[in-house]
Amino acid sequence: MNHAERIIVALDLDSKEAIENILVRLPDVRFVKVGMELFYSSGPDFISFLKDKGLKVFLDLKVHDIPNTAYRAINVLSKLGCDLLNLHCAGGLEMMQRAREALQKDTKLLGVTQLTSTSQEMLNQQLKIPGTVDECVLHYAQLAKEAGLHGVVCSPREVKMLKSELGVDFLTVTPGVRPAGGQLQDQKRVMTPREAILAGSDYLVIGRPIIQAEDPYGAFADILQEVEEAFDEQTIN
Ligand code: C5P
DSSP: OOGGGGEEEEOOOSSHHHHHHHHHTOTTOOEEEEOHHHHHHHOHHHHHHHHHTTOEEEEEEEEOSOHHHHHHHHHHHHHTTOSEEEEEGGGOHHHHHHHHHTOOTTOEEEEEOSOTTOOHHIIIIISOOOSOHHHHHHHHHHHHHHTTOOEEEOOGGGHHHHHHHHOTTSEEEEOOBOOTTOOOTTOOSOBOHHHHHHHTOSEEEEOHHHHTSSSHHHHHHHHHHHHHHHHHHHHHO
16 A cells, blocks of 8 residues: 555545645645535535545544444445445444445445543443443444454554454554644644554544645655654564
C-alpha cells in the first residue's frame, strides 16, 4: 500500500466549496473521511464527487439500529462506493453480522467500540457497563471480529492490545493523532504519527493539523514523511 493511503484526512469543513478549496491544496492526499455534518448537508452526490477525483472515502456515519435497518443502511452506503463504513458495536452481534452481509464491492466495515469521549465514570455510572474502558473496548472488538467486521476505529493507545488479542490483520483506524509539538485542540490522549504506526495502527485519521494549517500541503507532506520513516524503522527492527 502507498503510505499516503495510511493517512485519512478528516474533511471537517462546513461547505462543499471549502472542501474543494482544500483538496486543490492537497494533491497528494489519497484517502478522506466524510462525517455526518457534511453527508447530511451535501448527500450521496458528494461521495461520487470525491470518488470521481480518485479519492478513497471513509464515510463516518456510525450506524446503530435494529439489524434489518442497519443491513439496509449499510447496503445503500456501500453501493455508493465508499471504501470504509462504520457502525456501533453496541448494536450487538446480530446487527453487525447483518450489516456485514450487506456489503457490496470492496467496502470494508469497522466497528466503533467506545467513543474517546466516554470516560470511565460515564461507562460505569451512566451506561451501567462494569469494568474498565479497555475491557469494554476489547470485548466490543472481539464481538466485531466474531461478526466478520474488518476492524475497529479506536484510540492509538488501544492498538497494541487489540492487535495482540485479535491478530495483526484486524484493522485499526485511529483518530487522536497529533504531530509532535502540534496543538492538541480537544484531543486529549494523543500519539504522534510515528508512535501510532509503530504501535501497529493501519490508518491514521487526521483533520485539523492538516486542514487548518497555514500550509496544508506542507503539513500533509511532513506527516507522510514521519509515517514513511516509521515504516522504515519497523523494517530495520
Ligand atoms: O481534527 P482531528 O484530527 O481531531 O479530527 C479527528 C477526526 O476523527 C474528527 O473527524 C473526529 O470526529 C474523528 N474521531 C475522533 N475520535 C473518535 C472518533 C472519531 O476524533 N473516537
